[in-house]
Amino acid sequence: MFEYSLLRAVPRQERGEFMNVGVLLYCPEEKFLRCKTSVDENRLRALDPDVDMELLRDSLKLWCGTCDGSANSPARDTTLGQRFRWLTAPRSTLLQTSPTHTGLTEDAARELDRLWRTLVLVTPTPTA
Structure with missing residues (x-):
C-alpha cells in the first residue's frame, strides 16, 4: 500500500489556479x-508572468530533501x-499539495515514476 500527493505550484492563491509540479509518494x-x-516554466508563467521561479525551485529542493533526509529541515x-x-x-x-490518495504497488519507485509521468509531465498532443 502507498499514499501519494501531487505537488502544486500556486502562484496566486487568490485565483485558485495551480500547476502540478511533482509527486510525493510514501510507502511504509x-x-x-x-x-x-x-x-x-512557460506553462507556469502563463498563470502568472511574475511567479518567483527561484523560490519555487528552492522549495521543491527542500521538500525532496525532507523526503530523503538530506535537507536541514525540522x-x-x-x-x-x-x-x-x-x-x-x-x-x-507557492507550493501546496493535493489531497492524499492511496493505492497498491509492489514497487514504490516504479509507481512514483508512473505517477510523475502521467500526472505531472505534459505529453505533446499529436498533430493531424
Missing part, C-alpha cells in the same frame, strides 16, 4: 518516501510517516 512497507518534480528527525503528514499538511504558499 518499503520504508520509502520520495518526491519527483518537473517544472514547465522534519528531518521524524519518522517517514510523520514527514509525509507534515509535507502534505494544508498551507497557503
Whole structure:
C-alpha cells in the first residue's frame, strides 16, 4: 500500500489556479518516501508572468530533501510517516499539495515514476 500527493505550484492563491509540479509518494512497507518534480516554466508563467521561479525551485529542493533526509529541515528527525503528514499538511504558499490518495504497488519507485509521468509531465498532443 502507498499514499501519494501531487505537488502544486500556486502562484496566486487568490485565483485558485495551480500547476502540478511533482509527486510525493510514501510507502511504509518499503520504508520509502520520495518526491519527483518537473517544472514547465512557460506553462507556469502563463498563470502568472511574475511567479518567483527561484523560490519555487528552492522549495521543491527542500521538500525532496525532507523526503530523503538530506535537507536541514525540522522534519528531518521524524519518522517517514510523520514527514509525509507534515509535507502534505494544508498551507497557503507557492507550493501546496493535493489531497492524499492511496493505492497498491509492489514497487514504490516504479509507481512514483508512473505517477510523475502521467500526472505531472505534459505529453505533446499529436498533430493531424
